[in-house]
Amino acid sequence: MSETLIDEDIRKARTLPSRFYTEPEQFNRLKSVFSGWQFAAHRSELEAHTIQPLEHIEAINGESMVLVQGDETRCMSNVCTHRGMRLALEACTKKSLQCRYHGRTFNLDGSFRHMAEFEQAVDFPSEDDNLPQFPLKQWMGLFFTAQSESMDLPWDMLEQRLGFLKPESFTHDASRDRDHSVDANWLLYVDNFLEGFHIPYVHPELNQALDYSGYITETFDGGVMQIGKAMKGDVKFDLPAGHPDEGQDIAAYYLWLFPNMMFNFYPWGLSLNIIIPVSHNTCRVLYRGYVSDAELASQGAGSVLDTVEDQDQWVIEEVQKGMASSVYDRGRYSPTKEQGVHHFHRMLSQFIDE
Ligand code: FES
Ligand SMILES: [Fe+2]
Incomplete structure (x- = not known):
């Protein structure tokens, strides 16, 4: 695949063609992205x-x-x-x-x-x-x-943003572990994670906990950071003086690292999702929970995780069926809401020559 398969300009670009979601050959071709x-x-x-x-x-x-x-x-x-x-x-x-x-x-x-x-x-x-x-x-x-x-990641930049949470002091809580099988290509799980565009449509409960109008997506080499803003009066991070996001009401930091790791930081701790590619039309999603303050886990954006997970799995399994259509191949990106998905597809396009 040439780099121009996904145009650098999101306003012009078209999304990843459906064969990458449906064909075993394409699935095998992308395996090399997991060696980093x-x-x-x-x-x-x-x-x-x-x-x-x-x-x-x-x-x-x-x-x-x-x-x-x-x-x-x-x-x-x-x-x-x-x-x-x-x-x-x-x-x-x-x-x-x-x-x-x-x-x-x-x-x-x-x-x-x-x-x-x-x-x-x-x-x-x-x-x-x-x-x-x-x-x-x-x-x-x-x-x-x-x-x-292979690719190094901007560990220091990310630590400046998240280090105040002291994740090294969290403890693994096995009661939060999950292992879900999903009838969808792993790419669809990542695509879906990388945009908050679907939240009002797919996640009514989460939509109550997040201030959707303040949702932010930042892309960087090796990943994407999404920032969910808290509703007034809801649980949020206590940001220290001098923090890059000081003064903002932040309910969650959603960090994705290429290609398959999602670190969801909430005031109670870290929910980690790891996607395992199984075949062109199945994947597994592992959840791991690392807790700092268990009392906060029943409040805010981090309190409805199982419900949100079911809703995400439902929607991507439907998309997987849609990808098999003989008349659908690819779509367009929202320039204001799908920067994360575009960034991911650009990264993928650099891995394969076509
Ligand atoms: S001792 Fe390990 S394979 Fe024989
Ligand atoms: Fe979702």
Whole structure:
């Protein structure tokens, strides 16, 4: 796909053609977008389990990885260097990694420790018997890893905006975890997330909690930030002096990082959505909740999450059916309300040559 498939000028551009939502070949073509940064875990999860297989990343891009807290935190291959068995099959607090196939053991830094019946093997153990390591980035208590370091993200700029919330002090609340299967291409989930245009039509309850007229969309390299304004008297962030948004009544920061991660910050904490691409017409949505103040969770824009999720899934499953039409191919963007969707499609268009 040439870059001009999605015109740089939103006023002229047409949306992504329907084949990207309906054809298995196009779905496979876009898989390479998942080799960059992916959310691994919040530090509170590592306090509970020093060894964490990252099953969601394996589902996203096929790479079996394990996050390990030893003398430092590392992300390494979760594949045994003997004959390829997956090593950690569940989260645990063991002091070494032992393969359940033939018993090879590894230290928590990934180095080979021991294996029986290898005394006669020549040049053994070697570097190749250690577990390969992946890049690891900690950002405000959130760990990210990647198969290969590609696009960097503006971590500092985002921290200036969100750091006052101290996400590193949040704790994982498993009662908020969800795993939804959706009959829609993952792109539709992201498209829908990236605009608040549909809120008055699809989310009547959320529309009561947000001041729709003040909704803001900001695009940047690697993502999109949307800012939902609170209704008068409703729960909002307590912004510190000197904050870039000082003086505004903000109910939620909705941050999307390319290609499939959504960090929804509310006064009660963080609701994280990770989209797993399953096939050209199905995806999974994982929810993770990280809480700072549970008492605020029943108020404002962050209180109606399950209802909003059902409404979003309903609408994108209907759009998926619409994409199969022989007479619909693509539409146009609202220049004032769909900057986020346009930005996403522009980013995608840079990944594929056509
Ligand atoms: S595959 Fe791990 S010990 Fe054989
Ligand atoms: Fe929505």
